[in-house]
Amino acid sequence: MVDDTKPTVLVTGASGGIGEELARQAAKDKCDLLLVARNADRLTSVAEMLSSKYKVSVDTLALDVTAADALARLDAMLEAQGRHVAVLINNAGLGDIGPFADADADRLNDMVGLNVAALTVLSRHFLPGMLARGTGGILNVASTASFLPGPNMAVYYATKAYVLSLSDAMAYELKGTGVTVSALCPGPTATGFQAAAHMEGARLLKFAAVMSPGRVARIGWRAFKRGRPVKIAGLINRVQSRLMPFTPRSLKLGLVSFLQS
Numbered sequence: 001m002v003d004d005t006k007p008t009v010l011v012t013g014a015s016g017g018i019g020e021e022l023a024r025q026a027a028k029d030k031c032d033l034l035l036v037a038r039n040a041d042r043l044t045s046v047a048e049m050l051s052s053k054y055k056v057s058v059d060t061l062a063l064d065v066t067a068a069d070a071l072a073r074l075d076a077m078l079e080a081q082g083r084h085v086a087v088l089i090n091n092a093g094l095g096d097i098g099p100f101a102d103a104d105a106d107r108l109n110d111m112v113g114l115n116v117a118a119l120t121v122l123s124r125h126f127l128p129g130m131l132a133r134g135t136g137g138i139l140n141v142a143s144t145a146s147f148l149p150g151p152n153m154a155v156y157y158a159t160k161a162y163v164l165s166l167s168d169a170m171a172y173e174l175k176g177t178g179v180t181v182s183a184l185c186p187g188p189t190a191t192g193f194q195a196a197a198h199m200e201g202a203r204l205l206k207f208a209a210v211m212s213p214g215r216v217a218r219i220g221w222r223a224f225k226r227g228r229p230v231k232i233a234g235l236i237n238r239v240q241s242r243l244m245p246f247t248p249r250s251l252k253l254g255l256v257s258f259l260q261s
């Protein structure tokens, strides 16, 4: 059967930060977009800016991707518009700073639900269509936190280790299918993430080389187009992350604990 639906890049968490900039990179390449996040007003203004600047079709869906009906609402919209997801960008993510024992249990549940479960469910849902078409792919936003445990931000680091592990394994499984999976690993990036994670006072932000979301997105989109399974954004982040396996455990845990407080 001929698939006459139009290819679309679906970006989660596109109402700001790295997601907005990844959407911009895809729009620059003349890809049509479906932008998803919870804040409808922010999504609309991002969509209007991208469609007028890059002359592409940009639709929005105000959606909590962790909601039970998220897939049904996405499918209904795609079907109504005669579109399919050619590229899925799993960018929406959430962090929270503080000792594990003091963490708000609902917040931890939200974090795992978004960073782990929603990313997994969306990937599993849209992958078969990509495989049937023999093209497309998934760009998962992981983190430099994927490479080590994170005392004082333990659950966030663990979720990002999951994202990297899942993406790397999927990329291997999909070799030769025409479908690719990439994990983008940014270090500290100037977005709304830090405020949402209550990290503004953290030492990390004083010592780290904070990158702009535009630069992170340019690096990530280029790596995805080249089919790179893992891309660490920025030279300093790359060197630090690649040294992690050779760094004594107590030293790296102590360092992260110091920086994340």
Ligand SMILES: NC(=O)c1ccc[n+]([C@@H]2O[C@H](COP(=O)([O-])OP(=O)(O)OC[C@H]3O[C@@H](n4cnc5c(N)ncnc54)[C@H](OP(=O)(O)O)[C@@H]3O)[C@@H](O)[C@H]2O)c1
Binding pocket: 012, 013, 014, 015, 016, 017, 018, 019, 036, 037, 038, 039, 040, 042, 063, 064, 065, 066, 091, 092, 093, 094, 095, 114, 141, 142, 143, 144, 185, 186, 187, 188, 189, 190, 191, 192, 193, 194, 196, 213
């Ligand atoms: N900034 C950093 O330093 C940094 C470093 C490494 C990795 N990352 C990762 O980069 C990704 C993007 O983060 P960011 O830095 O751009 O942070 P951000 O500015 O806080 O953006 C997060 C995005 O996710 C959306 N979102 C949150 N919960 C959602 C939900 N339940 N359903 C749908 N959308 C949701 C937010 O929009 P709404 O509030 O409108 O829903 C927003 O668009 C995350 O996965 C993060 O872990 C960030």
